[in-house]
Amino acid sequence: MNHSAAEPRDLFAIADLASEFGISTRAIRFYESKGLLAPERVGGTRIFRRRDRARLILILRGKRLGFSLRDISDYLSLYDAHSHTAQVALLAGKAEERLVLLEAQKRDLETMISELREIQLLARQRLAQERTSHP
Amino acid sequence: MNHSAAEPRDLFAIADLASEFGISTRAIRFYESKGLLAPERVGGTRIFRRRDRARLILILRGKRLGFSLRDISDYLSLYDAHSHTAQVALLAGKAEERLVLLEAQKRDLETMISELREIQLLARQRLAQERTSHP
DNA sequence: CATACGTTTGACGTTAACGTCAAGCCGTGG
DNA sequence: CCACGGCTTGACGTTAACGTCAAACGTATG
Numbered sequence: 001m002n003h004s005a006a007e008p009r010d011l012f013a014i015a016d017l018a019s020e021f022g023i024s025t026r027a028i029r030f031y032e033s034k035g036l037l038a039p040e041r042v043g044g045t046r047i048f049r050r051r052d053r054a055r056l057i058l059i060l061r062g063k064r065l066g067f068s069l070r071d072i073s074d075y076l077s078l079y080d081a082h083s084h085t086a087q088v089a090l091l092a093g094k095a096e097e098r099l100v101l102l103e104a105q106k107r108d109l110e111t112m113i114s115e116l117r118e119i120q121l122l123a124r125q126r127l128a129q130e131r132t133s134h135p
Numbered sequence: 136m137n138h139s140a141a142e143p144r145d146l147f148a149i150a151d152l153a154s155e156f157g158i159s160t161r162a163i164r165f166y167e168s169k170g171l172l173a174p175e176r177v178g179g180t181r182i183f184r185r186r187d188r189a190r191l192i193l194i195l196r197g198k199r200l201g202f203s204l205r206d207i208s209d210y211l212s213l214y215d216a217h218s219h220t221a222q223v224a225l226l227a228g229k230a231e232e233r234l235v236l237l238e239a240q241k242r243d244l245e246t247m248i249s250e251l252r253e254i255q256l257l258a259r260q261r262l263a264q265e266r267t268s269h270p
Numbered sequence: 271c272a273t274a275c276g277t278t279t280g281a282c283g284t285t286a287a288c289g290t291c292a293a294g295c296c297g298t299g300g
Numbered sequence: 301c302c303a304c305g306g307c308t309t310g311a312c313g314t315t316a317a318c319g320t321c322a323a324a325c326g327t328a329t330g
Binding site for chain 1: 199226230240245252
């Protein structure tokens, strides 16, 4: 019997992660070149462990949030132990700024959607009008 | 006595709009080159009216929302009368997609902020610990 | 052994949305 | 008249985040 229940893998090739997250191997190598990842090597080949995979997940979340790789790099370094409170506060500040932005965007977008709905309504009315006037 | 109460201006130079909205004149010319604006000309000089100014406001809102100039162009054309319902529906779709995205981002960001707060808490504790162990 | 596959590095290309000159036109003030 | 400020077009530069080859290597397989 196995000591582990789920037995999650610990070793990944670059293509494994690429396909799992729907990104290119080029992107992953690019992140490494920017210092966001540091997989081990066997010969020349990159070997990724769960830790690297976790970092990649954080990277992708950061990207979804619209942060630059530079920002994400700073963020990741907070997970690497010796984070200074000042640094953390700074990043938390950036995150909150962006949250405020997001909320404003959401309002803008809701405005936009209702404008579109109104235009749509008018267009539909126009169509109906044309049909009744050209029978 | 004037027939208008507020008497809003109707003619603007490119620099007026640029400074009003905190963008460059280059940007405005760029938007025109992409067909998003079509100010009148007096000689060679662009003259913007309220209508152009209104379009610029829509452009900037679109940009805040992360839409490409191409998307914004489509959106603007909806205001130019003959919008087809299909087009409107398509853009409303895009807007809603993005709204869903924004809501997901907001959740992601809230997660991120609480992570940062936690890291900050740990860092503070570590600092306090160091102070008591090195008096 | 041949070939096929996955991997590597390196170099160059790409896209969007402007920024940054450069050179020239135009009307005004002194 | 001449300088000045604001406007014009045109051309080239910039940045981020990869994409797209190319050439070479290692290894597993028939």
